[in-house]
Amino acid sequence: MNEHIVKSFExxxxxxxxEVVRMGGLAEAQVQEAIGAFSRRDVPLxxxxxxxxxxxxxxxxxxxxxxxxxxxxxxPMANDLRRAMAAMxxxxxxxxxxxxxxxxxxxxxxxxxxxxxxxxxxxxxxMGKLVAARLKEVLDAYTxxxxxxxxxxxxxxxxxxxxxxxxxxxxxxxxxxxPRMITPGAHLLFVAKNLERIGDHATNIAEIVHYEITxxxxxxxxxxxxxxxx
Amino acid sequence: MNEHIVKSFExxxxxxxxEVVRMGGLAEAQVQEAIGAFSRRDVPLxxxxxxxxxxxxxxxxxxxxxxxxxxxxxxPMANDLRRAMAAMxxxxxxxxxxxxxxxxxxxxxxxxxxxxxxxxxxxxxxMGKLVAARLKEVLDAYTxxxxxxxxxxxxxxxxxxxxxxxxxxxxxxxxxxxPRMITPGAHLLFVAKNLERIGDHATNIAEIVHYEITxxxxxxxxxxxxxxxx
Numbered sequence: 001m002n003e004h005i006v007k008s009f010e011x012x013x014x015x016x017x018x019e020v021v022r023m024g025g026l027a028e029a030q031v032q033e034a035i036g037a038f039s040r041r042d043v044p045l046x047x048x049x050x051x052x053x054x055x056x057x058x059x060x061x062x063x064x065x066x067x068x069x070x071x072x073x074x075x076p077m078a079n080d081l082r083r084a085m086a087a088m089x090x091x092x093x094x095x096x097x098x099x100x101x102x103x104x105x106x107x108x109x110x111x112x113x114x115x116x117x118x119x120x121x122x123x124x125x126x127m128g129k130l131v132a133a134r135l136k137e138v139l140d141a142y143t144x145x146x147x148x149x150x151x152x153x154x155x156x157x158x159x160x161x162x163x164x165x166x167x168x169x170x171x172x173x174x175x176x177x178x179p180r181m182i183t184p185g186a187h188l189l190f191v192a193k194n195l196e197r198i199g200d201h202a203t204n205i206a207e208i209v210h211y212e213i214t215x216x217x218x219x220x221x222x223x224x225x226x227x228x229x230x
Numbered sequence: 231m232n233e234h235i236v237k238s239f240e241x242x243x244x245x246x247x248x249e250v251v252r253m254g255g256l257a258e259a260q261v262q263e264a265i266g267a268f269s270r271r272d273v274p275l276x277x278x279x280x281x282x283x284x285x286x287x288x289x290x291x292x293x294x295x296x297x298x299x300x301x302x303x304x305x306p307m308a309n310d311l312r313r314a315m316a317a318m319x320x321x322x323x324x325x326x327x328x329x330x331x332x333x334x335x336x337x338x339x340x341x342x343x344x345x346x347x348x349x350x351x352x353x354x355x356x357m358g359k360l361v362a363a364r365l366k367e368v369l370d371a372y373t374x375x376x377x378x379x380x381x382x383x384x385x386x387x388x389x390x391x392x393x394x395x396x397x398x399x400x401x402x403x404x405x406x407x408x409p410r411m412i413t414p415g416a417h418l419l420f421v422a423k424n425l426e427r428i429g430d431h432a433t434n435i436a437e438i439v440h441y442e443i444t445x446x447x448x449x450x451x452x453x454x455x456x457x458x459x460x
Contacts, residue, residue: 068301068311068315071298071301071302072301072302072305072306072311073305075302075303075305076302081298081302085298092322168416171416172412172413172416175405175412175416176409176412179406179409182402182405182406182412183402186398186401186402186405186416186419189416189419189420190419190423193420
């Protein structure tokens with residue numbers, strides 16, 4: 001392969017990564033705004049978030065198409081193949097984060113009618129901020145190709161699980177205290193679960209970044225809680 | 231390309247599809263057994279299901295590796311590329327079905343201690359059977375490359391959503407009737423949600439099969455309910 005082709009392949013890979021970073025910024029914004037809309041029961045913002053989700057779907061499809069075209073036409077070597085695959089897989093995880101943000105926004109519209117933001121909402125908001133920070137951190141790790149930062153996100157995975165477990169109990173207590181809280185409580189349970197799943201996607205992205213850079217799976221350094229992470 | 235190479239490429243694609251069919255059989259079994267374990271509160275079976283999930287993870291990784299290797303080394307034409315991509319994407323959806331079956335099995339172990347199988351469990355079981363049948367049908371469509379059967383699964387998507395919406399209301403009523411049912415009710419809500427998500431994966435697989443065979447997206451023929459499908 002002559003240098004001109006090698007150069008332009010490298011450029012294409014960089015462009016692909018830049019697309020992923022751009023999609024990451026949008027997904028991050030969707031998650032952060034969904035948490036904000038939920039905390040303030042901001043229905044117009046929630047509607048805007050639902051409307052913007054299509055953009056993430058389109059970006060994911062674009063990134064997948066570009067990655068597969070690169071793989072098919074360029075027959076990349078191992079490390080370049082990892083870069084193209086990482087772009088595709090991160091885009092998939094971001095698309096799902098977008099779906100979860102959209103779902104939080106939809107539930108916000110229901111909750112706005114039945115459940116004024118109270119102490120439980122504050123707890124969920126705190127968990128949301130933790131999860132959004134993890135997503136931001138792992139996307140920064142991807143952008144800067146810093147494997148240590150990705151590993152740091154990955155090792156703190158249990159924080160979100162613990163937060164979720166305690167939220168789960170808090171929510172049940174809230175529902176037991178007043179039967180009228182059962183319906184909004186069910187939606188709040190799903191909001192909390194959606195946030196936990198966004199946290200799982202941040203963990204997945206950390207694993208992808210680690211594999212992209214090192215070519216090895218993240219070693220199991222921390223005990224994994226046997227949580228109901230689904 | 232000489233005929234020998236073309237032949238062996240075709241063979242490799244067939245082998246890849248056979249792997250997906252095998253994985254599909256396993257995922258289907260995991261889902262069906264999870265529903266059975268849940269309905270009978272069968273803890274030993276639930277434990278066995280959790281233990282078997284690793285196999286699906288390994289199969290997905292194998293299929294992805296094979297598909298990407300085929301794409302990278304063979305520079306396939308459009309329709310062969312679609313076949314390799316379909317294999318990879320169906321495997322992803324099956325892996326997630328396996329995760330959801332595992333989660334139902336985990337919740338079964340918790341429910342076995344607190345919630346005897348009653349009328350709500352029967353309702354969830356019915357939804358489970360509907361979802362398992364959809365998954366089976368779409369995998370049969372993939373195996374036989376029958377686009378009409380895939381479209382048939384896809385057009386009946388709303389059945390599962392409607393079932394879920396009615397289950398959601400039934401579960402809330404169940405929880406309102408007796409505060410001691412709130413904790414098991416929360417787990418039952420998530421079991422129902424997991425089944426709905428398995429149904430979504432069956433719909434995704436139908437879309438993938440349609441695109442694999444026709445090269446076109448499924449046209450939007452049916453109105454999509456604005457359900458909280460997450």
